[in-house]
Amino acid sequence: MRIVASLAVVAALGAVPSLAHAAPLHAAWEKFKAGRALHHLSNDGERALSDIVTARQLVAQGKVDQAVPPLYDAQKRLEAARKAEKRYNAAESALQPAPQHPLPPTHRPVTTPTDWVPVGGEFIASDVLAPEKKAAVASANAQLKAGDSKAAAQTMQVVGEDVDFIVALAPLDQMEGAINRATVFVEGRQPKQAAEALDQALDGIVFVSQDFIETLAPTAPAPSAQPAKK
Template sequence: MRFIASLAVMTGLFAAPLGAQAASLHKDLEQFRAARAFNHLSADGQRTMADILNAKQVLDAGQTDAAIPPLYDAGKRLSAAAKANGQFVAAESSLHPAPQHPVSPAHVASSTPVTWIPVGGEVIGSETLAPEKKAAIATANTQLKSGNIPQAAQTMQVVGADAVFILALAPLEQTQGALNRATVFTEARNPKEASEALQQALDGVVFVSEDFVETMPPASGAQQSATGK
């Protein structure tokens, strides 16, 4: 449950379309060290995970009809995320896991290079930060979750370099497979099996540190999706 709660928080970040906010975001977020990592976020990837979490909650309540729209949305957004320039190919052993967000106990590490999609992010400060900086980080994350990116950037100027950025990554092919299975089970009115398939998608997510995020190479031929639509 802690893993799902953490992912739910992270996928809420940047839920609003980026569009006209991009220039202001780039300018303001350079004021703190984690800013560079924000460029790797995929709006479609984050919305995919939000749709998956929503569908799973509905399926756990046994409501297959209500789960179909978010499942279809998740499929479309995952396809769009696969074309964004935030994706990259790497073996899981080369990732730098973030200790702040350990993987799910059911996580099975891939042994070969796979395509990763950024699906969420969070700014984190140390426990030794001054109270006003801790408050600023909490406020900024709330603003980001609500899509108020320029305001969050201004808030983070109080923190400066005393923050790190954690990025959530999902393996593309594994997530696509789990989502397809969940859709088939849902359409067949098998909510338990559908929910289990979505849980497999969630279990595949890996959280990486800012140090790794800054060195992430874009996938060859990937295209940026400015609005995530």
């Protein structure tokens, strides 16, 4: 009986990962979490946000004519995001804004349920991260702002430690309306009004935690139109 018991103990110990394997497993898990976090983002939404930021910078620099193409692109990409699966219908009052990114004072809350599109995200580095890993997180966030989530995921592989991820949700109808107004103002060479419309589009974004967004049910994509029967 003692031999059987000893064999059972050996088998149990063999099933427990050694400390030498714990670190690689943890790093692999963190890489998986980073990839899963970025999976929540809308490709079209990311690119639309990048276009909007570019247009805002051009308007601020007085390059009104150059702001027209990115605004046209933003309109097309927001419309594409409307047809995709990565959007969520909810009242803003049901959202839980992330404390790491509070709403700006100029934010205008949406009073009725609407579709929200994940247009971006941000990794939050903890204070205990080494300086080089904090730099990697900053680089990944810059890549996210540029709409390059694939590069951000690659950059985050060198971090391999716990980081938080928050998702930027944009109210689709409100953002589209603001971009349409900005386009009209830019075409009419009214930079002040265009800047105000673009600021309204950006101020409408609400950041939420990755854990919260995973509790939201995606809105079903609109059914494609069926051809009329002859």
